[in-house]
Amino acid sequence: MSELGRESLRNVVLISSAGAGKTSLVEAMLFAAGAxxxxxxxxxxxxxxxxxxxxxxxxxxxxTSLLRCSWNHTTINLxxxxxxxxxxxxxxxxxxxxxxxxxxxxxSSRIRSELIRVWSRVRALGLPCLLFLxxxxxxxxxxxxxxxxxxxxxxxxPLPMSLPxxxxxxxxxxxxxxxxxxxxxxxxxxxxxxMPIPENERAVVGDARKRIQEAVAERDDRLLEQYLAAGELxxxxxxxxxxxxxxxxxxVPLYSGSAxxxxxxxxxxxxxxxxxxxxxxxxxxxxxxxxxxxTGEAVSRRAVQEDPFSGIVFxxxxxxxxxxxxxxxxxxxxxxxxxxxFNSSRGSKEKNGHLYRVLGKKHMVVPxxxxxxxxxIGKLKDTQTGDTLCDEHALICYPKTVLARPVLSxxxxxxxxxxxxxxxxxxxxxxxxxxxxxxxxxxDTKEMVLSGMGQLHIDLxxxxxxxxxxxxxILHMPKIPYRETIRITAQAQGKYKKQTGGHGQYGDCWxxxxxxxxxxxxxxESKVVGGAIPRNFIPAVEKGVVEALHxxxxxxxxxxxCRVAVYDGS
Amino acid sequence: MAFKxxxxxxxxxxxxxxxxxxLEPLMTVEVExxxxxxxxxxxxxxxxxxxxxHVEAKDQTEQITALVPMAELLTYATTLNSLTAGRGSYxxxxxxxxxxPRELAVRIIEVHKVETHAAAH
Numbered sequence: 171m172s173e174l175g176r177e178s179l180r181n182v183v184l185i186s187s188a189g190a191g192k193t194s195l196v197e198a199m200l201f202a203a204g205a206x207x208x209x210x211x212x213x214x215x216x217x218x219x220x221x222x223x224x225x226x227x228x229x230x231x232x233x234t235s236l237l238r239c240s241w242n243h244t245t246i247n248l249x250x251x252x253x254x255x256x257x258x259x260x261x262x263x264x265x266x267x268x269x270x271x272x273x274x275x276x277x278s279s280r281i282r283s284e285l286i287r288v289w290s291r292v293r294a295l296g297l298p299c300l301l302f303l304x305x306x307x308x309x310x311x312x313x314x315x316x317x318x319x320x321x322x323x324x325x326x327x328p329l330p331m332s333l334p335x336x337x338x339x340x341x342x343x344x345x346x347x348x349x350x351x352x353x354x355x356x357x358x359x360x361x362x363x364x365m366p367i368p369e370n371e372r373a374v375v376g377d378a379r380k381r382i383q384e385a386v387a388e389r390d391d392r393l394l395e396q397y398l399a400a401g402e403l404x405x406x407x408x409x410x411x412x413x414x415x416x417x418x419x420x421x422v423p424l425y426s427g428s429a430x431x432x433x434x435x436x437x438x439x440x441x442x443x444x445x446x447x448x449x450x451x452x453x454x455x456x457x458x459x460x461x462x463x464x465t466g467e468a469v470s471r472r473a474v475q476e477d478p479f480s481g482i483v484f485x486x487x488x489x490x491x492x493x494x495x496x497x498x499x500x501x502x503x504x505x506x507x508x509x510x511x512f513n514s515s516r517g518s519k520e521k522n523g524h525l526y527r528v529l530g531k532k533h534m535v536v537p538x539x540x541x542x543x544x545x546x547i548g549k550l551k552d553t554q555t556g557d558t559l560c561d562e563h564a565l566i567c568y569p570k571t572v573l574a575r576p577v578l579s580x581x582x583x584x585x586x587x588x589x590x591x592x593x594x595x596x597x598x599x600x601x602x603x604x605x606x607x608x609x610x611x612x613x614d615t616k617e618m619v620l621s622g623m624g625q626l627h628i629d630l631x632x633x634x635x636x637x638x639x640x641x642x643x644i645l646h647m648p649k650i651p652y653r654e655t656i657r658i659t660a661q662a663q664g665k666y667k668k669q670t671g672g673h674g675q676y677g678d679c680w681x682x683x684x685x686x687x688x689x690x691x692x693x694x695e696s697k698v699v700g701g702a703i704p705r706n707f708i709p710a711v712e713k714g715v716v717e718a719l720h721x722x723x724x725x726x727x728x729x730x731x732c733r734v735a736v737y738d739g740s
Numbered sequence: 741m742a743f744k745x746x747x748x749x750x751x752x753x754x755x756x757x758x759x760x761x762x763l764e765p766l767m768t769v770e771v772e773x774x775x776x777x778x779x780x781x782x783x784x785x786x787x788x789x790x791x792x793x794h795v796e797a798k799d800q801t802e803q804i805t806a807l808v809p810m811a812e813l814l815t816y817a818t819t820l821n822s823l824t825a826g827r828g829s830y831x832x833x834x835x836x837x838x839x840x841p842r843e844l845a846v847r848i849i850e851v852h853k854v855e856t857h858a859a860a861h
Contacts, residue, residue: 664750
């Protein structure tokens with residue numbers, strides 16, 4: 171794979187709300203590009219990217235999949251993260267692996283709030299973007315509607331690049347505005363037919379093409395002059411202008427089609443190759459900057475194989491049988507299988523095992539991976555999602571992605587004693603795969619608490635826990651760690667006498683309890699004067715108080731924020 | 741040993757005389773919601789014994805900072821979702837402990853006693 175020129179690689183993530191059709195679109199792209207022999211379907215559970223049991227029965231992706239195809243001599247790595255809001259962490263991490271994105275909008279799913287939230291993150295990264303309107307075969311499909319929606323909800327002005335040919339269930343193909351042709355295709359075969367634009371569609375195509383020309387000309391004074399003089403731009407100027415506009419983020423081309431009908435994929439694949447940036451292009455706009463982990467100095471890398479190796483782990487997969495797989499985006503240099511690398515986020519050396527190229531659930535062993543590539547690494551020990559790996563002689567640590575903190579917590583109780591061990595072992599492994607889960611034992615209530623981003627997130631974690639680690643748990647609302655304190659100062663005597671032959675036991679002390687300000691905890695002091703209580707017995711008094719502190723008088727909650735003084739006794 | 745037991749007994753006696761009260765954890769909650777849902781979000785936070793500390797407009801969303809008892813937030817994720825048609829989000833962290841209102845404290849103590857009683861059998 172190192173033979174591949176760097177210019178002929180694209181790393182693209184697909185972003186959408188749940189149910190807009192990312193997974194179907196990926197499937198259709200793989201089919202159209204000839205990477206899979208049949209067009210799989212979500213309804214039948216035959217897509218390349220959804221293969222975990224949790225995804226099959228939900229008919230929805232729950233984890234990021236990695237796919238790969240080739241189009242016009244260019245390798246395209248496709249990253250397909252789940253769309254559900256509760257699994258946003260997966261999507262946010264996937265953004266670290268790519269140079270561009272395709273925003274998928276389904277006619278039926280519209281633009282939902284989760285998409286608006288992912289979008290705000292993507293915008294901050296300045297990732298170049300293509301839009302794809304899916305489900306064009308539905309009657310309610312409207313390009314103008316999508317354009318208006320994108321403007322209102324996402325603040326972008328998409329530029330239509332293809333138009334439907336036929337409508338509703340009669341949709342046969344798309345009008346490719348750039349190539350000025352009709353492209354039709356069928357679900358049985360990946361080949362497509364290209365025909366001249368029919369007479370009755372020419373006016374519409376002419377108008378739409380004019381809009382593209384104008385959008386390109388507006389960005390460049392020289393092109394604008396030429397456009398105004400000649401009334402047209404050449405095909406080459408148009409393509410170059412679009413590429414620059416897309417990569418600068420000023421133009422967002424809108425493609426359309428139907429993934430499950432294999433319609434509209436050809437113009438989209440062309441656009442990925444022609445307009446989206448290669449890893450080199452991207453690095454020339456957004457430098458690969460990090461810090462030296464020891465000195466804190468700013469250091470940077472170039473996205474070339476000649477620079478020292480560096481990369482970011484954006485996903486971790488733990489399989490009870492295969493072990494641990496870390497998905498890595500190589501940012502600079504070359505990573506060789508079975509070598510030693512340095513984890514600069516943790517400050518430890520790592521011995522990496524085999525390298526794999528990933529296609530859905532299939533893994534193919536490769537000897538090395540160069541800058542820009544995405545690979546899975548076997549058998550790393552301490553490396554977690556988000557860590558930087560680098561050459562041990564040229565250290566760099568890239569900034570960590572900040573993930574949202576969990577918002578929903580449940581107390582979990584193992585169903586049987588046999589499950590106790592499995593539960594905590596399994597959950598710790600799940601957390602390594604998914605850093606947006608949290609698991610802890612509460613010090614006050616002694617409950618095991620599992621926290622996640624929402625109900626679906628917790629349900630999924632427990633489903634995986636059952637399937638992968640065979641542990642069953644019951645969920646409860648977590649107990650609230652109440653505490654007790656006092657309002658006023660009070661004094662009392664404690665007297666203990668036991669004289670049943672031999673040495674008698676006798677203790678007598680006077681205590682004073684006084685409230686302390688909130689958050690001060692507990693203080694103990696001795697104000698005994700004149701040796702009413704021998705000095706060496708004072709620690710015993712304190713111990714007795716501390717023990718009693720654990721169980722308050724109201725409902726047995728720990729007592730806090732009070733000062734206890736022993737002042738007399740005998 | 742004798743002093744330890746005596747101290748324990750003394751502490752318990754003094755505690756009962758010192759007007760014991762129940763404390764509950766309060767969380768600082770930061771809610772982000774679209775401006776047109778802000779009224780229902782604030783209303784709901786008030787109903788949850790929350791104290792609104794701060795409201796700030798950011799683009800088209802508003803950010804509300806409030807102090808809310810943890811006990812009222814157990815299923816807040818679901819509520820906020822339905823209040824804002826999925827557009828709201830929130831983050832929270834522990835702020836401090838504060839006194840539980842008297843009537844509520846009585847109920848909590850009652851429930852807790854039943855639970856500990858049940859657990860002992």
